Amino acid sequence: MTEPVQVPSRPGGSAVWSPSVVPPIGVELTDTQALAIAFRHLADIGFAENMAGHITWQADGQTEMLVNPWGLWWAELTASDICTVDADARVVRGRWDVTPAIHIHTELHRARPDARVVVHNHPYYVSLLASLQLLPELVHQTGALFLDDLCLVDTYDGEIDSAARARELAERIGGANLAILASHGVIATGRTLAEAVYRSATIERVCKMAYHVLLTGRTPAPMKRSDMAGMQASLIERAADVYWAGAARMTIKADRRVLE
Numbered sequence: 001m002t003e004p005v006q007v008p009s010r011p012g013g014s015a016v017w018s019p020s021v022v023p024p025i026g027v028e029l030t031d032t033q034a035l036a037i038a039f040r041h042l043a044d045i046g047f048a049e050n051m052a053g054h055i056t057w058q059a060d061g062q063t064e065m066l067v068n069p070w071g072l073w074w075a076e077l078t079a080s081d082i083c084t085v086d087a088d089a090r091v092v093r094g095r096w097d098v099t100p101a102i103h104i105h106t107e108l109h110r111a112r113p114d115a116r117v118v119v120h121n122h123p124y125y126v127s128l129l130a131s132l133q134l135l136p137e138l139v140h141q142t143g144a145l146f147l148d149d150l151c152l153v154d155t156y157d158g159e160i161d162s163a164a165r166a167r168e169l170a171e172r173i174g175g176a177n178l179a180i181l182a183s184h185g186v187i188a189t190g191r192t193l194a195e196a197v198y199r200s201a202t203i204e205r206v207c208k209m210a211y212h213v214l215l216t217g218r219t220p221a222p223m224k225r226s227d228m229a230g231m232q233a234s235l236i237e238r239a240a241d242v243y244w245a246g247a248a249r250m251t252i253k254a255d256r257r258v259l260e
């Protein structure tokens with residue numbers, strides 16, 4: 001038997017190129033302002049099913065986390081609407097209440113110290129593939145962002161409204177940064193807000209394209225794994241931060257009241 005030939009991964013990310021200068025957001029943001037911008041941006045691009053879902057952000061070394069309150073749509077949130085919950089989902093700061101569905105986040109943060117930010121909602125094309133119990137086929141180079149980093153939770157058993165049920169879900173997700181939940185939606189994680197927002201925005205586009213490719217009934221052109229690995233590094237190390245900065249600039253420009 002001949003040994004399989006190991007193709008070295010094509011290098012990518014900062015090992016190949018780093019910009020000498022990047023366009024700044026232009027405003028020094030507090031954490032609550034940055035989070036309000038993330039909600040508005042993801043709502044703007046069609047990621048949010050009205051007021052469903054959460055983004056939580058646990059600062060390094062903290063167990064408390066910032067979160068959106070119950071009852072407000074992602075598109076209308078401002079910085080002063082953001083609440084803080086403790087590791088057991090009790091509201092410790094803020095003027096609104098938070099639903100028990102937040103346990104999805106508290107338990108994932110507990111299980112995954114690397115996941116400082118957790119995003120959950122029910123974007124349309126992710127949910128469409130989720131209803132078919134499918135992970136998207138990675139048919140375009142941007143899909144390399146999810147190389148070896150996708151998880152399908154292929155059964156649905158109702159609302160996750162307790163810590164025990166959320167712990168089971170966190171175990172099924174394991175170390176993946178992107179989980180698709182059958183009959184439900186998506187969970188994206190990141191070490192930073194920029195990373196988590198970029199994964200969230202990208203997975204909906206990846207699923208939309210995979211769905212349309214599926215409709216053609218034709219086989220998409222293959223990509224080499226070794227090429228995808230370099231692209232994945234470039235997307236995480238170079239694209240996420242500049243994506244976020246642009247999203248923040250445009251969101252502030254559209255409605256500065258997001259900062260209030």
Ligand SMILES: [Zn+2]
Nearest residue numbers: 053121184185
């Ligand atoms: Zn949900």
